[in-house]
Amino acid sequence: MWTKIKWGLAILALVIAGLFLHYTLPQHDVVQVINTYNRVTQIGGNWLFYSIEDTGTGVETTTTSRDIRFIEAVFPDGESVMVYRNEDTGWLWPPYFKWNSSTLQAQATNALSDRTNPQWVAISHYGWRLPIFSIFPNAVSITPVEGPDVRLIPWINIIILTFLAFAIFMIRKMWLQFRERLVDPALVDAGEAFDAVGARAEAVQKEARGFFGRIGVWINTWRAKK
Amino acid sequence: MGWLRLAFILYVGLTIIYFVTSIYSRSVRREKLEKEWDTDPAREGVPVDERQAFIETGMQAYEEGLKRQLLWLIYILPTIGFAATIYFVNWT
Numbered sequence: 001m002w003t004k005i006k007w008g009l010a011i012l013a014l015v016i017a018g019l020f021l022h023y024t025l026p027q028h029d030v031v032q033v034i035n036t037y038n039r040v041t042q043i044g045g046n047w048l049f050y051s052i053e054d055t056g057t058g059v060e061t062t063t064t065s066r067d068i069r070f071i072e073a074v075f076p077d078g079e080s081v082m083v084y085r086n087e088d089t090g091w092l093w094p095p096y097f098k099w100n101s102s103t104l105q106a107q108a109t110n111a112l113s114d115r116t117n118p119q120w121v122a123i124s125h126y127g128w129r130l131p132i133f134s135i136f137p138n139a140v141s142i143t144p145v146e147g148p149d150v151r152l153i154p155w156i157n158i159i160i161l162t163f164l165a166f167a168i169f170m171i172r173k174m175w176l177q178f179r180e181r182l183v184d185p186a187l188v189d190a191g192e193a194f195d196a197v198g199a200r201a202e203a204v205q206k207e208a209r210g211f212f213g214r215i216g217v218w219i220n221t222w223r224a225k226k
Numbered sequence: 227m228g229w230l231r232l233a234f235i236l237y238v239g240l241t242i243i244y245f246v247t248s249i250y251s252r253s254v255r256r257e258k259l260e261k262e263w264d265t266d267p268a269r270e271g272v273p274v275d276e277r278q279a280f281i282e283t284g285m286q287a288y289e290e291g292l293k294r295q296l297l298w299l300i301y302i303l304p305t306i307g308f309a310a311t312i313y314f315v316n317w318t
Binding site for chain 2: 178
């Protein structure tokens with residue numbers, strides 16, 4: 001039972017972490033820009049998926065409605081389309097530190113083209129398009145590319161994910177070192193103390209099961225000895 | 227003022243990481259010195275005092291060594307990363 005709950009929670013945490021990374025990390029679309037405009041947009045329960053209020057994007061009339069720039073684009077298949085919002089990101093999260101949305105909008109307008117003479121650009125963006133909640137990905141940069149079939153290597157994602165893997169590896173190593181040097185000796189000490197008064201060391205071993213059990217025993221060694 | 231808040235949160239976080247990493251690094255070095263002493267057959271039966279002195283000398287060398295100084299990268303690399311992000315997003 002507990003194992004199942006533990007596995008369930010672990011999988012849930014992994015899924016949330018995965019979704020979080022998928023939302024936050026940059027992605028590239030090769031598209032053709034077909035329209036750029038700004039529009040007063042109502043922001044309600046989906047505020048989490050827009051920039052925070054004080055980032056200075058567009059004209060903020062009230063906290064619930066905002067003038068937001070949009071970029072409309074079509075994919076090389078000529079059918080599927082995407083609508084990007086173009087908002088400054090502010091200083092905290094996600095850490096793109098984008099405050100050139102006016103310039104980006106000008107670049108997007110400059111890249112406007114039609115079906116007969118398509119001009120292909122790579123739009124870097126983060127976020128999702130979820131029509132049901134009126135959520136739009138935020139465009140971060142626009143670069144001209146040679147054609148619709150260009151292959152873009154996601155260097156930023158490679159670097160960030162490698163670094164994340166390294167960080168997780170190091171946290172694990174640190175935890176193991178901490179356990180080996182401080183927690184396990186504490187367990188042995190506690191076991192010996194129990195032996196001395198005739199109780200069984202297994203009681204300690206039993207108490208020390210799992211992550212929090214071990215931490216608990218280690219913290220107990222900090223208490224004043226009686 | 228946004229950047230001040232960011233800088234504050236960033237450097238508080240990095241300071242925590244710096245201290246945890248330096249404790250870890252020190253612990254690894256101490257363990258290495260202990261093992262070096264304990265596995266050396268020539269040092270069998272040498273008094274505990276000398277083992278202690280050997281470890282303390284090794285730790286002293288570590289504290290002054292290059293590896294210890296490399297930990298400052300914990301502050302330097304994220305700062306460069308953030309500056310580079312700001313540059314590449316807004317000026318290229």
